[in-house]
Amino acid sequence: MESAIRLRGLHKRFGDTIAVADLDLDIEPGEFFSMLGPSGSGKTTVLRIIAGFEQPTRGTVSLFGADVTRLAPFDRPVNTVFQDYALFPHLSVIANVEYGLRVAGVGRRERRAKAEEALGAVRLAGLEDRRPHELSGGQRQRVALARAIVLRPQALLLDEPLGALDLKLREQMQVELKELQRSLGITFVFVTHDQDEALTLSDRVAVFDAGEVVQLGTPREVYDHPRNRFIASFVGSSTLLEPDVAAALGLARAPMAVRPERVTLADSGPGAPGTIAEVIYTGPEHRIVVDLDGLDARITALEPNIGAHHRRERGDRVMVGVEPAAAAPLEPEAA
Amino acid sequence: MQLGRTARIVLGTITVVVLGLVYLPLGVVFLNSISTSESLSWPPPGFTLEWWGRALESTGALEALGTSVVVALIASAIALVLGTLAAIALSRYRFFGKETVNLLIVLPIALPGIVTGIALNNAFRTLMGVDLAMWTLVVAHATFCIVTVYNNAFARLNASGTRLEEASMDLGAGLFTTFRLVTFPYLKSSLMAGGLLAFALSFDEIIVTTFTAGTGVATLPLWILQNMFRPSQAPVVAVIAVILAVLSVIPLAIAQRLTAKDAAAVAR
Numbered sequence: 001m002e003s004a005i006r007l008r009g010l011h012k013r014f015g016d017t018i019a020v021a022d023l024d025l026d027i028e029p030g031e032f033f034s035m036l037g038p039s040g041s042g043k044t045t046v047l048r049i050i051a052g053f054e055q056p057t058r059g060t061v062s063l064f065g066a067d068v069t070r071l072a073p074f075d076r077p078v079n080t081v082f083q084d085y086a087l088f089p090h091l092s093v094i095a096n097v098e099y100g101l102r103v104a105g106v107g108r109r110e111r112r113a114k115a116e117e118a119l120g121a122v123r124l125a126g127l128e129d130r131r132p133h134e135l136s137g138g139q140r141q142r143v144a145l146a147r148a149i150v151l152r153p154q155a156l157l158l159d160e161p162l163g164a165l166d167l168k169l170r171e172q173m174q175v176e177l178k179e180l181q182r183s184l185g186i187t188f189v190f191v192t193h194d195q196d197e198a199l200t201l202s203d204r205v206a207v208f209d210a211g212e213v214v215q216l217g218t219p220r221e222v223y224d225h226p227r228n229r230f231i232a233s234f235v236g237s238s239t240l241l242e243p244d245v246a247a248a249l250g251l252a253r254a255p256m257a258v259r260p261e262r263v264t265l266a267d268s269g270p271g272a273p274g275t276i277a278e279v280i281y282t283g284p285e286h287r288i289v290v291d292l293d294g295l296d297a298r299i300t301a302l303e304p305n306i307g308a309h310h311r312r313e314r315g316d317r318v319m320v321g322v323e324p325a326a327a328a329p330l331e332p333e334a335a
Numbered sequence: 336m337q338l339g340r341t342a343r344i345v346l347g348t349i350t351v352v353v354l355g356l357v358y359l360p361l362g363v364v365f366l367n368s369i370s371t372s373e374s375l376s377w378p379p380p381g382f383t384l385e386w387w388g389r390a391l392e393s394t395g396a397l398e399a400l401g402t403s404v405v406v407a408l409i410a411s412a413i414a415l416v417l418g419t420l421a422a423i424a425l426s427r428y429r430f431f432g433k434e435t436v437n438l439l440i441v442l443p444i445a446l447p448g449i450v451t452g453i454a455l456n457n458a459f460r461t462l463m464g465v466d467l468a469m470w471t472l473v474v475a476h477a478t479f480c481i482v483t484v485y486n487n488a489f490a491r492l493n494a495s496g497t498r499l500e501e502a503s504m505d506l507g508a509g510l511f512t513t514f515r516l517v518t519f520p521y522l523k524s525s526l527m528a529g530g531l532l533a534f535a536l537s538f539d540e541i542i543v544t545t546f547t548a549g550t551g552v553a554t555l556p557l558w559i560l561q562n563m564f565r566p567s568q569a570p571v572v573a574v575i576a577v578i579l580a581v582l583s584v585i586p587l588a589i590a591q592r593l594t595a596k597d598a599a600a601v602a603r
Contacts, residue, residue, distance in 0.1 A: 053501055073504040086502035090520045100506035103516070151506065 002065045004029040004155050004187040005050060010059035012045055012211075019045040021211040023059070027155075027189060032181050034190045034198040037208030038234065043191045046208075047157050050189065051080045064154060079148035080157045084164065085140045087132040093143050094119070094128035100151040118150035119143075121180065138169045145180070155187040162197065174200055195235045199223060207231050223259075225328045232257035232330065237300070239263070241327070245297045248272045249322045255330045260287065262326035263301035265312070271321035274299070276314055281305075288312055290320055361580060368573035373566055390574035399558035400575075406469065406554060407537035410476035411484075414533045415526060417477075418484030423518070426492035427500075444482040451478065452546030459547065468549035475547035476540060480533035487529035487594075488522055495521065528593040531586040539583070555579070 005027040012020040020042045027033045035043040048054040050061055052073035060069045068076050079100070087096050094115055095102075101111035119125050122142040132140055141161060148156055161177075162170045178201055181188045192198050198205050199219040207215045207222060215227045226232035229240055238257040247253040249272050264271075265288065277298065278289040288301045299320055303312070312318070338346070363377075368386055370379035390396060424430075425437055443451060455475045459465055499521065503513040541556040548557065559575060562568040 051505060053505075072509075073501070074507045074509055080502070080505045082498060082502060084498065086498040088499060088502070088517060099503070099508075099516070103503075103506060103508040103512055147506065 002029075003027060003062070004031070004064060005189065006060075006062040006065075007046070007050075008060045008062075010046065010049065010061070011057045012042075012049060012054065013057045018211050020049070020056070023211075023213060025206065025213065025216075027187060029064075029187055030185050032178070032188045032190065032201055032203045034192060034202040034205045035208055036192055036195060036198040036205050036235070038193055041208035042211035043206075043208045044159060045211075047080075047159055047189060047191050050155075051078060051157050052076050077154040078157055079151055079153040080159065081141075081144045081148050081161045083159045083161065085132075085144040087140055087143055087147070089132055091131075092128065093124070093130050093132070093135070096132065096143055097146045097150055099147060104151075114150055115146070118146040121149065121183075122146045122176075137165055138173065141165065141173065145177075149180070149184060153186065155189060156181075156184075158188060158190045160191055160193070162192075162194075170197075177201060199235070207235060209234075226257055226330070227328075228331045229255075229257070232328065238328075239299045240330070241299070242297065245292065245295055245299075246327065248292065248295055249320065249327075251322060251324055251327050252329065255332070256327040257330055258299070258322050258327045260300040260302040262322065263299060264321040264323075265290070265301050265303065265318045266321065267318065269319055269321075271319035274318055274320050276312055276316045276318060279312055279314055286312065290318060292320065364573050364576050364580075367570060368577050370570065373570060386570035386574050390571045390578075393571055395553075395558055395562070396555070396571065396575055399553045399555040402469070402553060403538055403555040406473055406476060407534045409473045410480045410537045411530050411533040413473070413477040414480035414484045415530050418481045418529065418533075419488050419522065419526060421481070422485050422488035422492055423514075426489055427497065440485055441482055443479045448540070448542030451475070452543040455543065456546040466549060467547060467552075469552050472544060472548045472552060472554075475543050476537040479540075479543075480537055483532040483536065484526065484529035487525040487532075491522055491525040492518075524593040528590040531590040535583060535586050539579070 003026040005025070007023055007025040010020055010023040010025075012018070023042075023046065025046075035046060037043045045054060049056050052068070052071060052075075056069065060067055062068065063077060088099065091099070094112070097115040097118055098111045101114060106114070116125065116128070119128065122145050124139060124142045124146060127135065127139065132143065135143065141164075144161070158177075162173050165173060174197060177188070177190075190198070190201060199222075202219055204217060205215075205219055205222050206213045209230050215222055215231050217225075222231065223236055226235060226238065232238040232240060236259060238259055241249070241251070241256040241258060243253045243255060246256045250270075272292055272295075274290040274292040276288055277291045278287075280287040280289075283305065285305050286303045288303060290299050290301065291297075292299060301320070366379055369382045369384065370376075371381035371383045371385075372379055421436075421440055425433060425440075452475075455471070455478075456467070459467060459471050465471065499517050500513050503517045504510075508516060539556055540554075541560065544554055544557060548554065553561070555575070559572050563572050
C-alpha cells in the first residue's frame with residue numbers, strides 16, 4: 001500500500017541547530033498518527049515541513065506517492081489546524097470556513113452548503129455569523145477544524161490543537177477528534193507534547209527526542225516497552241531499575257523500566273523485601289514508594305483505592321514483586 | 336497611586352499653565368479673525384465677520400488650499416503604496432542589509448527639514464537638472480510621508496506574525512490572493528491611520544516646501560507666510576489659521592481611534 005505521507009532522509013538545520021536529523025517515516029492512509037515529544041524535539045518542524053511552511057535542508061516529502069518537497073503550501077493536498085487556530089479575525093465564522101473553497105473558485109451556493117456541513121460535523125451550527133473574537137476557545141478550535149476539513153484534504157495536520165483548552169474541554173475534544181477522524185477516514189498527523197493525549201488518540205505514536213524518532217509503535221508498544229530511559233520517563237511514569245536492582249527483583253541483570261501499576265506488593269511470599277517510605281493518596285489509587293532492603297533504591301507501586309479495610313502505612317514491611325513480562329529492558333545509553 | 340495634597344496642587348497648576356501656553360495663542364488667533372483691527376492690535380477694539388467673508392473670496396488663499404490638498408493627497412498615495420510594500424518586505428523576508436534599509440526608510444522623519452530641503456533642492460536642480468515644480472514638491476513630501484505609513488504597517492505586521500498568512504496559504508491561496516483577502520484587510524486600519532498622518536504632515540510642511548516648490552506653486556503654509564505681515568491680509572490669515580486648526584483635528588481624531596481599535600484587536 002502506498003504511504004499517505006513518506007519522509008525520506010529529512011534533515012532540517014536552523015543555523016547551528018539541527019531540528020530534524022535524517023528522518024525516515026511512513027504514515028499510512030487513514031491512520032491517526034501522533035508525533036510526541038518535548039518542546040524543541042523537532043516534531044513541529046516536521047509538521048511544518050509536511051505542510052510546506054519550511055523547506056527541508058535535504059530529504060524528500062511524498063504525499064500518496066507524489067514528491068511535494070518543492071511545492072508551496074497552497075499546492076499541497078493537506079490542511080493544517082494551527083496551535084493558536086489562526087482564524088481570520090476580520091471574517092465571520094462561515095467566511096472563515098468557506099475561505100479555502102472561495103480561493104479555489106467554488107460557487108457561492110455550493111461553498112455555503114459545504115461550509116455548513118463542516119460546521120455541523122464539528123457541532124457548531126448556528127454560529128455562522130459570529131466573529132472569531134466572539135467565540136470561546138473550544139469554539140474557535142472547532143472553527144479551525146471545520147475550516148481545514150471542509151477542503152477534504154488527503155491528510156489533516158494538527159499542531160498541538162488542544163494545548164490551549166482546559167482539561168475538561170480537552171478530554172471532550174479528544175473524543176470528538178477521534179470520532180471525526182474515523183468518520184472522515186483520512187490521515188490525521190497529530191503533534192503533541194502530552195503523552196496522555198498521544199496514547200489515547202493514536203493508532204501509532206512516534207516519540208521524538210532531539211530531532212530524531214526514538215521509538216515508533218502502537219501506544220501499547222511504546223508504553224509497555226519503552227526502548228530507553230528517555231521514553232520510559234517521558235511517556236507515562238516508570239521506575240528505572242539499575243542492573244543489580246533488577247537482579248534482586250528476580251529479573252535479568254540489565255537496566256530495566258517498570259510501570260508502577262505493574263509492581264505488586266504483598267505482605268509475604270516471593271519478591272524483594274522493602275519498607276514503605278511514602279504513601280500518596282491520589283483519589284482513584286494509592287501511590288506507594290518502597291525502599292528496597294540493602295539496595296539504596298526505590299520503587300513505586302500503584303494500588304487501586306478499594307476501600308479502607310486494607311490500607312498500607314508508612315514503615316510497613318512488604319515484599320515487592322515484578323513479573324518478568326512487566327519489565328522493559330532498556331537499551332544502553334549512547335555515550 | 337496616591338498623591339499628596341501639595342503634589343496634586345503643584346502638578347495641577349503646571350498642567351494648566353502648560354496647556355494654557357499651548358491653547359491661549361490659538362484663542363487669540365480666533366479673536367483676531369473677528370477683530371475690527373487690521374494690525375492685530377490688542378485688545379480687539381471691536382468685532383466683525385468681514386475677514387471671514389474676505390478670506391472665503393480670496394483666490395490666493397483658495398488656490399493655495401487646493402495646491403496643499405493635491406500635494407498632500409498625491410504624496411500620501413505614493414507613501415501608502417511604497418510604505419506598505421516596504422513594511423511587508425522588512426517584516427516578512429530576510430535579506431542582506433535589512434537593518435540598514437529599515438534605518439534609511441525611517442531617517443527622513445528625523446532629519447532636519449532644512450537639510451532635506453537643501454539636499455533635494457540641489458539634487459533636483461543641479462544633479463537632475465530639472466526645474467522645480469509641483470511634482471518635485473510631491474516627491475519631497477513623499478520622502479517623509481512614507482515613514483508614517485511604513486511605521487504603522489510594520490508595527491501591525493510584526494504584532495500579528497506570519498500565522499494568518501500561513502493559514503491562508505495552507506487553505507490554497509497564493510501570495511496575491513493572500514495579500515488581497517487577509518493581509519490587506521488586516522492592515523487596512525493601520526494604513527488609514529498612517530495615511531492620515533502622512534496627509535497631515537504634508538499639509539502643513541513649510542521648510543522642505545520652501546526649497547522644493549517651483550515658482551508659482553504656493554501651498555497654504557507658504558501663502559500664509561507670504562501674507563502674514565501684509566497689514567490688510569493679517570486678519571484673513573487669522574481666519575485661514577482658524578479653519579486649519581479645526582480641520583486638522585479631524586484626521587488626528589480618526590487616526591487615534593483607528594490605532595486604539597487596532598490595539599484592542601491585537602490584544603484579543
